[in-house]
Amino acid sequence: MFIKNTWYVAAWDKEVTTDGLFARTIIGVPVLMYRKENGDIVALEDRCCHRGAPLSAGRREGDCVRCMYHGLKFDAQGQCIEAPAQPRIPPQARVRTFPVVQRHRWIWIWMGDPGRADPALIAETPWLDHPDWRSLDGYIHYDVNYLLICDNLLDFSHLPFVHPTTLGGSADYAANQPKVERLGNGVRITRWALDIDPPPFAAAIKNWAGTVDRWNIYNFTVPAILLMDSGMAPAGQGAREGNRDGAIEFRGCQAITPETDHSTHYFFAHPHNFSIDNPEVTSSVHQSVVDAFEEDRDIITAQHKSLSLAPDFRMVAFGIDAALNQFRWMVSRQLQQEAAEAAAAHATVSIVQAQDAEPASSKV
Numbered sequence: 430m431f432i433k434n435t436w437y438v439a440a441w442d443k444e445v446t447t448d449g450l451f452a453r454t455i456i457g458v459p460v461l462m463y464r465k466e467n468g469d470i471v472a473l474e475d476r477c478c479h480r481g482a483p484l485s486a487g488r489r490e491g492d493c494v495r496c497m498y499h500g501l502k503f504d505a506q507g508q509c510i511e512a513p514a515q516p517r518i519p520p521q522a523r524v525r526t527f528p529v530v531q532r533h534r535w536i537w538i539w540m541g542d543p544g545r546a547d548p549a550l551i552a553e554t555p556w557l558d559h560p561d562w563r564s565l566d567g568y569i570h571y572d573v574n575y576l577l578i579c580d581n582l583l584d585f586s587h588l589p590f591v592h593p594t595t596l597g598g599s600a601d602y603a604a605n606q607p608k609v610e611r612l613g614n615g616v617r618i619t620r621w622a623l624d625i626d627p628p629p630f631a632a633a634i635k636n637w638a639g640t641v642d643r644w645n646i647y648n649f650t651v652p653a654i655l656l657m658d659s660g661m662a663p664a665g666q667g668a669r670e671g672n673r674d675g676a677i678e679f680r681g682c683q684a685i686t687p688e689t690d691h692s693t694h695y696f697f698a699h700p701h702n703f704s705i706d707n708p709e710v711t712s713s714v715h716q717s718v719v720d721a722f723e724e725d726r727d728i729i730t731a732q733h734k735s736l737s738l739a740p741d742f743r744m745v746a747f748g749i750d751a752a753l754n755q756f757r758w759m760v761s762r763q764l765q766q767e768a769a770e771a772a773a774a775h776a777t778v779s780i781v782q783a784q785d786a787e788p789a790s791s792k793v
């Protein structure tokens with residue numbers, strides 16, 4: 430079960446083109462995306478309303494797509510507008526469409542009630558295309574439920590253990606308790622580690638005279654969006670109090686989008702605002718992050734396999750689980766709310782149907 434009334438990242442902008450058909454499953458629903466000739470993005474359910482063949486196996490015809498099983502043609506609104514050998518097309522011959530918005534390089538999709546798809550609710554990621562920041566596009570596919578990835582991202586105490594040669598650094602990092610604050614739709618985590626050795630990825634791009642003060646400050650919001658201010662400055666100069674002289678800074682943008690119950694899309698970038706004209710620095714930062722995220726994938730996939738062997742396994746809670754417990758509680762609360770709304774809507778429809786079915790003689 431997934432939250433529906435929220436914006437999910439569906440793709441990087443470059444993945445959806447004016448001449449192709451791009452298929453991606455989002456929260457268990459197959460979606461076909463393409464760009465119209467004017468560049469606008471179309472998102473249709475990737476399942477022909479005739480016999481269920483994927484439209485992504487079809488053919489572009491201008492701004493329309495033709496199913497290449499029996500030849501139905503659909504317009505960008507999902508309406509069937511042509512059927513071979515049948516001039517009259519029933520109005521219900523259509524496929525579902527989804528609201529989509531392209532913003533700062535990410536294409537966002539709304540899988541719930543289209544009437545509630547307010548673009549103002551989309552998380553802001555200006556660093557993805559801002560001229561003062563540089564990053565490369567990242568995507569990883571996972572064969573686990575998305576909440577296990579959220580758990581990982583909500584507790585950075587794993588850094589020295591999972592990422593000793595990339596993002597990690599000294600074990601002191603894990604000893605620092607983060608501050609966890611509740612947001613309306615997520616949590617905010619502030620973690621400082623003072624006077625520690627620079628982690629390997631930072632040592633690879635800058636010569637540090639000594640230890641550093643390192644920060645990771647991020648919002649993690651529903652459905653699963655991580656936006657982070659992170660960096661490090663020479664130790665002891667007061668970075669925590671706001672002095673970022675000589676610091677290196679990043680604005681991590683990560684979006685975790687469920688594909689199915691047991692698979693997940695992971696979109697990420699790690700923009701930096703120093704050495705922006707040096708592509709080697711950008712590529713070194715990116716590669717460190719990719720390597721680290723593959724380390725995460727290894728341990729999380731192993732955890733998933735372990736857990737799947739023991740459905741009754743009961744985890745033992747530790748203090749480091751505070752943020753992920755709060756986040757999981759928020760997800761459950763929104764799922765319950767959506768289930769209650771769906772049940773109420775269903776009850777209303779049933780009453781209306783019962784009234785419509787009532788024999789005329791019994792009506793006053």
Ligand code: FES
Pocket residue numbers: 477478479480481482496497498499500501
């Ligand atoms: S399944 Fe698409 S036309 Fe028959």
Ligand SMILES: [Fe+2]
Pocket residue numbers: 581587588591592721722725
């Ligand atoms: Fe990690």
